[in-house]
Amino acid sequence: MAVTLKGDQKLNTVPTTKTKALKINLNAHIYGTFAEIGAGQETVRNFFRAGGASGTIAKAMSAYDKDFSDAIYGIEDDGRYVTEERLKKMLRHEMELIEERLNRQKHPEKLFFSYANTVATINFSKKFKGHGWVGIKFQLDPLEDYNEIILHLRFKETDARAQQETLGILGVNLIYGAYYLNDNPKELLKSFYDNIDKDKLEIDMINFSGPRFMYVDNRLMSLQLVKNGMTNAVMFGPDGNNLLPAQVLYKKNILALRGSFRPVTKVNMNMYQEAKNLFFSENKVDPKSTQVIFEITLSNLRAEGEINERDFLDRAELLCSLGQNVMITNYQEYYRLVEYFSEFTKERMALAMGVYNLIQIFDEKYYRHVSGGILEAFGKLFYKDLKVYMYPYKDNETGKFITSKNLKVHPRMKELYKFFKNNGRLVDIETYDPNVLHIFSRNVLKMIKEGTTGWQEMLPTGIADMIERKRLFGYARKKTTKK
Structure with a gap:
C-alpha cells in the first residue's frame, strides 16, 4: 500500500x-x-x-x-x-x-x-x-x-x-x-x-x-552543491557516480586540465596525452599513484548567463565516456585550485593548458582582490615545484606556432615570466599534433548546432557517434554542405 x-x-x-x-x-x-x-x-x-x-x-x-x-x-x-x-x-x-x-x-x-x-x-x-x-x-x-x-x-x-x-x-x-x-x-x-x-x-x-x-543524475546533484555554495569542488567518475575529492586525491600526484570541453575535441585529448607523458617522465611521479583531472569551472558553465544543466550533462557524458574523472570547481584562479589540491597531497602537481589560459595567469587584473597581488598568487601557485605544460597555438594570420619561447605578455610581467620560464616551471609540449591545432570547441559547437558537416573529424573516436545518437549540444538532424 x-x-x-x-x-x-x-x-x-x-x-x-x-x-x-x-x-x-x-x-x-x-x-x-x-x-x-x-x-x-x-x-x-x-x-x-x-x-x-x-x-x-x-x-x-x-x-x-x-x-x-x-x-x-x-x-x-x-x-x-x-x-x-x-x-x-x-x-x-x-x-x-x-x-x-x-x-x-x-x-x-x-x-x-x-x-x-x-x-x-x-x-x-x-x-x-x-x-x-x-x-x-x-x-x-x-x-x-x-x-x-x-x-x-x-x-x-x-x-x-x-x-x-x-x-x-x-x-x-x-x-x-x-x-x-x-x-x-x-x-x-x-x-x-x-x-x-x-x-x-x-x-x-x-x-x-x-x-x-x-x-x-548524481552529476547534476554534484553541480548543485557547488552552485549553492555548499562546497567549492566536486568530482564524479566515469560511471557518473559522485566521488569524494579528498579520497581520490589523497597522497596522489595530480595532473589537471582545465577547459570548457564543449565538446571535448582532438586538441583536448592530444594535450591530455602529451601532458601525461611529460608528467610521467618527471622524477618521483609514479603513474600508479597519479590522478588526472578534467576540470570545468563554475564561471565557465555560467559563461552564457545562467547554467544550462542539459549542456553541463552533455559535456559530462562525453568526458565520462572517455573514462575520465571530472571535477567542477568554484576556483577561477589557478592558484586557488592548487591550494585546494594541496589540502590532500604533498606529491607532485602539474597543470596542462593552452596559450590563452597561460596569458590569463600573467594578467594582473585577476589578482586585484588578493592582498599581495600577483606575487602572492604566484607564490601559492608555484611553491611546490608545480609545472605548467603549455600547449601551442597556431596563429592563422602568420602561420606561426606560439610557444613559451615567443609568447608575449604584458611588459610589467616580462621579468616574472622569464623567472618561471628559466627555472623550468613552464614546459612546452613539443610533441603536439600540428594537424589538430585548427580545432576550437566553439567552432565545433556552432557546426553541430547549425547542422554543418565536417565537425565529426575534429573529435576523438566515438564522440561524434555519441553526439548524434543522443542528440547532444543541440545536434541538428538536418545537414547542410560542408563550409
Whole structure:
C-alpha cells in the first residue's frame, strides 16, 4: 500500500528542527533505527526531545567503542571507521535487523528507515576540524525497494560541541527531506542547510539511489552543491557516480586540465596525452599513484548567463565516456585550485593548458582582490615545484606556432615570466599534433548546432557517434554542405 507524504517546501518560512522532528514522530507510518558513531547520538536526541518519539524510533544506538563497532559491523580492510563503506555497512546491517525483527504482517503500512552517521569531530589540538559520512536508507512504499541518500561533510566550526549540534540538525534535515521532499531532489539538497549557517558545514559529496531517484543524475546533484555554495569542488567518475575529492586525491600526484570541453575535441585529448607523458617522465611521479583531472569551472558553465544543466550533462557524458574523472570547481584562479589540491597531497602537481589560459595567469587584473597581488598568487601557485605544460597555438594570420619561447605578455610581467620560464616551471609540449591545432570547441559547437558537416573529424573516436545518437549540444538532424 502506497503512502503519500506531503512536505512544507511551499511554505515561505523554514520549519524549525523541532517542528521537523515532531512531524516525523507524529507520522504513524515512519518507523526506524538510528546508529551514530563518533559524535554522540545528536540526531536522535532531537527526536526524543520533540515528543512522540515512541512511534518513530525502534532503536537508537552508538557503538562508540571500536571493538563493539567491529563486532557489530565487521572490520574494514583499511582499519578506518569514518568511511563511506563503513556507513553503508551500518545502514545495511540495521535495515536487515528491522526486516528480521519486525513482522511485516503486523506492520503492513510501516515505512521502515535506517539512519546512520560515522563522524570524527575536531581533535584536541584543533589542527583537524573533522569530517563524517551521513546517510539514510528508507522506504516510501511498503512494497517498494529501499532508497538511499549518502553524503560526506566537512566541519568548519572549531568547537566539538558546536559540531555535534550542527550534525544533529543536519540529520533531522536529511530524514525530513527524505520523506517530505523526495519528489524535488534540488530542494531536498538545499534543505540540508535549514537552520544551519553555511560557514558551519561543507557538504562535498552526495549520491542518491533507489526507485524514487531512478531519474536523478548524481552529476547534476554534484553541480548543485557547488552552485549553492555548499562546497567549492566536486568530482564524479566515469560511471557518473559522485566521488569524494579528498579520497581520490589523497597522497596522489595530480595532473589537471582545465577547459570548457564543449565538446571535448582532438586538441583536448592530444594535450591530455602529451601532458601525461611529460608528467610521467618527471622524477618521483609514479603513474600508479597519479590522478588526472578534467576540470570545468563554475564561471565557465555560467559563461552564457545562467547554467544550462542539459549542456553541463552533455559535456559530462562525453568526458565520462572517455573514462575520465571530472571535477567542477568554484576556483577561477589557478592558484586557488592548487591550494585546494594541496589540502590532500604533498606529491607532485602539474597543470596542462593552452596559450590563452597561460596569458590569463600573467594578467594582473585577476589578482586585484588578493592582498599581495600577483606575487602572492604566484607564490601559492608555484611553491611546490608545480609545472605548467603549455600547449601551442597556431596563429592563422602568420602561420606561426606560439610557444613559451615567443609568447608575449604584458611588459610589467616580462621579468616574472622569464623567472618561471628559466627555472623550468613552464614546459612546452613539443610533441603536439600540428594537424589538430585548427580545432576550437566553439567552432565545433556552432557546426553541430547549425547542422554543418565536417565537425565529426575534429573529435576523438566515438564522440561524434555519441553526439548524434543522443542528440547532444543541440545536434541538428538536418545537414547542410560542408563550409
